[in-house]
Amino acid sequence: MVDKIEVANLPVSLFDLHIEQLRYCIESLNNGERKMTQYDVRSTPQEILNGLPIQVAEDHRSRLILRKNTFLELGNPEAGSCAFPIWSNEPSLVSDGRITLIGPDIPETPDASLPFGQVILLYGEQLSKAQQMALEQKQYDAGLIDGYMIRSAPGRVWGRVSREVVSKGLNFEMLGKVLIALFKQQIPQVESVELLFVTSSKADVEQLAKIAGGVKRIGDGLVKETWAEKGFDLDACIDHDCSTCHEVEDCDDIRDVVQLAQQTKRKRKAGQRKTR
Amino acid sequence: MSSSSSTVEENNTVIDQPVMVKEPSIAKFREEVVNWGLLYDSVATIEDPDFRINAELAKLVRDARKSIVDAFDEGRPFISNNYCTAPEVSKAMGLPSYMLFEAPFIPSSKEVLGDQLDHTAAMGLGPDLCTAIRSGIYYVEQGLVPLPAAMIGFIFPCDGMPMLHQVIKHNKFWKDMPLFCPDPPYFQDPRSIDYFANELKKMVSFLHNATGATLDMDKLKEIIDESNKQYLLWQEYNELRRARPSPHGYDIGGAKCFCVSQMFSVGEPDGTEWFGKLVKLAEDKVEQGLGSTPQEKIRMFWFDIMPPNWADELFPILAQEYGAVCVMDMFGNSPYTTIDTSSEESIWQGMAKRGLFDTPMVRQAIGPAEGFLDDLTRIVRDYEIDVVVWPGHMGHKESLGTYGIIREACKDLGVHFLDLRVDILDGRFVEKDETLDKFARFFKNKGLA
Numbered sequence: 001m002v003d004k005i006e007v008a009n010l011p012v013s014l015f016d017l018h019i020e021q022l023r024y025c026i027e028s029l030n031n032g033e034r035k036m037t038q039y040d041v042r043s044t045p046q047e048i049l050n051g052l053p054i055q056v057a058e059d060h061r062s063r064l065i066l067r068k069n070t071f072l073e074l075g076n077p078e079a080g081s082c083a084f085p086i087w088s089n090e091p092s093l094v095s096d097g098r099i100t101l102i103g104p105d106i107p108e109t110p111d112a113s114l115p116f117g118q119v120i121l122l123y124g125e126q127l128s129k130a131q132q133m134a135l136e137q138k139q140y141d142a143g144l145i146d147g148y149m150i151r152s153a154p155g156r157v158w159g160r161v162s163r164e165v166v167s168k169g170l171n172f173e174m175l176g177k178v179l180i181a182l183f184k185q186q187i188p189q190v191e192s193v194e195l196l197f198v199t200s201s202k203a204d205v206e207q208l209a210k211i212a213g214g215v216k217r218i219g220d221g222l223v224k225e226t227w228a229e230k231g232f233d234l235d236a237c238i239d240h241d242c243s244t245c246h247e248v249e250d251c252d253d254i255r256d257v258v259q260l261a262q263q264t265k266r267k268r269k270a271g272q273r274k275t276r
Numbered sequence: 277m278s279s280s281s282s283t284v285e286e287n288n289t290v291i292d293q294p295v296m297v298k299e300p301s302i303a304k305f306r307e308e309v310v311n312w313g314l315l316y317d318s319v320a321t322i323e324d325p326d327f328r329i330n331a332e333l334a335k336l337v338r339d340a341r342k343s344i345v346d347a348f349d350e351g352r353p354f355i356s357n358n359y360c361t362a363p364e365v366s367k368a369m370g371l372p373s374y375m376l377f378e379a380p381f382i383p384s385s386k387e388v389l390g391d392q393l394d395h396t397a398a399m400g401l402g403p404d405l406c407t408a409i410r411s412g413i414y415y416v417e418q419g420l421v422p423l424p425a426a427m428i429g430f431i432f433p434c435d436g437m438p439m440l441h442q443v444i445k446h447n448k449f450w451k452d453m454p455l456f457c458p459d460p461p462y463f464q465d466p467r468s469i470d471y472f473a474n475e476l477k478k479m480v481s482f483l484h485n486a487t488g489a490t491l492d493m494d495k496l497k498e499i500i501d502e503s504n505k506q507y508l509l510w511q512e513y514n515e516l517r518r519a520r521p522s523p524h525g526y527d528i529g530g531a532k533c534f535c536v537s538q539m540f541s542v543g544e545p546d547g548t549e550w551f552g553k554l555v556k557l558a559e560d561k562v563e564q565g566l567g568s569t570p571q572e573k574i575r576m577f578w579f580d581i582m583p584p585n586w587a588d589e590l591f592p593i594l595a596q597e598y599g600a601v602c603v604m605d606m607f608g609n610s611p612y613t614t615i616d617t618s619s620e621e622s623i624w625q626g627m628a629k630r631g632l633f634d635t636p637m638v639r640q641a642i643g644p645a646e647g648f649l650d651d652l653t654r655i656v657r658d659y660e661i662d663v664v665v666w667p668g669h670m671g672h673k674e675s676l677g678t679y680g681i682i683r684e685a686c687k688d689l690g691v692h693f694l695d696l697r698v699d700i701l702d703g704r705f706v707e708k709d710e711t712l713d714k715f716a717r718f719f720k721n722k723g724l725a
Contacts (some may be wrong), residue, residue, distance in 0.1 A: 064515065067512065133688075149515070150658075155611075214656065
C-alpha cells in the first residue's frame, strides 16, 4: 500500500520543511567548488517585460526551435533534469526577486546539453491548494520566450535555446526575470518569487530531485483534494474500502461465481474419485 | 558486463525440455512476407515523400514477419510477446516475436476483419468485449497464427485481456504452451519499478526454461542503446508536430512510430534509420511551412488509439471540410525517457519504467486518473489543441471510468471536448456518416466551422 498523504493533517504551510531542505541544499552546493551567481530583481512585472530585448509571446504560443538552430539544451533526461514550484504562506522563507544560478550560464556553453534544475519558490498569503495545478503548469511558461522552447516531455522541464535568442542576450538572469514577471502577473495570489537554477552537474540536480519527490507527493495530494471537492475521486478504488465503492455489487457477483466454480470443481473431483 | 541470464526468485513453472511445436498456421505469415515485400519493392517508384515514409515501413514489417517464418522453418523457437513487457529482452535472447492481438491493427486485415468479428459472435463472444481481444481469440481458435514456443501474457492495462489467456488455456493446440504474465503493480512509484523489474527478470528465467535461449546482457545493452536513439528521434519528431501548421496529420507518425519502436524494429538500426528519415521529412516541411492540409484551422487531440481501419474514411473529410487536423493521439504521444545502460540494474529498472509508465494505454489506463490528467494538460498546452476528441472506444472500459474527470479537465483548460463513442477497430459499430455528422454539428455549435 502506498503512503497516502493526508493533506488535512499537515501543517498550514505545507512545503516549509522542503524549503528549509532546499536552503540546506543550496548551502552545501555553495562550497567554493562551483560557480554561483546571484541576481536581485526589483522591477515590477510590467517593467521587466517592457525592458526585455527578447519577445515573450502574448498569444501564449510557444515557438518551435529546430535542431540546426539550437544553441544548447537544458535538462535532457540523460544529462539530468528536475523542476518544481514550491510555495509558502510565510514571507520570510522566500527572497523576492532573488535569482540564484549554480553552474555555468547559457552563453558560456554553446552546443552543450546541460543538466538543469529549476526551482521556483513562491510566497503568497492567499496561496492555497486551489492554485497548486496552476503553479505546476506555470513553471513551463518560460517556453513563451521566443527562442526558448520547453520540449513536450511530461513531468519535466527540458528546454532548448536558439542561437538567435542567445545573440539577443538570453541568459539565466533574463529567463528568471521572465518567470518572475509571469508568475506575479498571472497568478494574483503570488506576492514573492525566488528562483534557483542549477546547471553544475547531474549529481547536483539529483540532490534537488530528492526534495522534489516529497514536494510532488504533497502536490499530488493537494490536486486530489481539489478534484474531490468537485466530486471526482482520482484514486478510484485504491482505498480498498468496499463499503463506499460503487462497484461492490459487481465484485460480490464475481466472488459468488468463483465460489460456485470452486464448489463445482470440488464436487466433480469427488465424483471422479467415487467412480474410480 | 558479463553474458548471463539473471538470477531471480524462481517460482515459475519449469519444464524439462524446450517446447518446439510445428503446425500449419504459419501460412498467413508467409503470405504477409510476400505482400509486404511487394509493397516495399514499389517504394522507389513513390514520389510523394509522405507516402514513401509510410511505404518504407513495409520493409520493417516484412523483416519482422520473416524472422518468425525463418525460425519456424529452421525449427528455432519464437514467442508471442507484447509491447509493454520489454520486447528488448526477447530480442536480445534471439527470440523472434509477434503480438497476438496485433492483427486488426495491420492494414492487411481490414477487408476481413468484419467477417472475423461476426464469426466471434457465433463463437459465443460478447460484442462488448474489446475488438482487439475478440480478434486475438479468433486468430488463435482459427489457427491463423503460428503456435509459439512460449507466450508472454498481457494482463494489463485492461481487464478484458485475461479472457484471451483463458481461451488459450482451453485451445487444444495452445493449452500446453508455457505462458508467463509479468505482474504489473497499480501505482506509479519507485516501489513499482523495483517490483516490475523483478518480474521482468522472472520472465527471462521463464523464457530460458521454455525455449532454451539465454540472455546476453551485452546484446541487451546494444539493443537498448539503439532503442534509446529511436525514442529520442521520436521525441524530436513530436516537437515538430507542434508547428502550425502541423507537418503531418492522422496518417503519418503516431501509431507508426509506436509500431517501429515497440513491435517491428525494436532496437534495430533499420528502425532508427526510418525515424531519422521521418524527422528530416518533418523538419523540411516545417521550414517550408507545409502542413498536412492547406488550411489548418482546428487542431485535434485524439485521446485513444488511432482507428487503423476507418481513419482514412474520416480524417481526410474533416481536413477538407473544416481544416481539422489530428496533431496528436494517445499512441503518438512520446513520454519515453531513455534507459541508462551503465549497469545491469539500471537496465532492468529502465525497462520496468518504460513498460509500466511510458508505453501507451498502460501509461494512461493503469493506476489512478492522474496519469490521464497530466498527459491531457501537457498535450493540450504544447500542441495548442482546440478540440480533445474522446473516442470512447467500446473496449476501453477502464478509460471510460475517467470520462467525467477528463471532460471537467477540458473545461478547466478551456478546450473543447467531443465525446464520440466508437469502436476504434470496427468501423461498422457506428455508421461513418453518423460520426461525421457528430463532428459537423460539434464544430458548428462551438463556432469552429
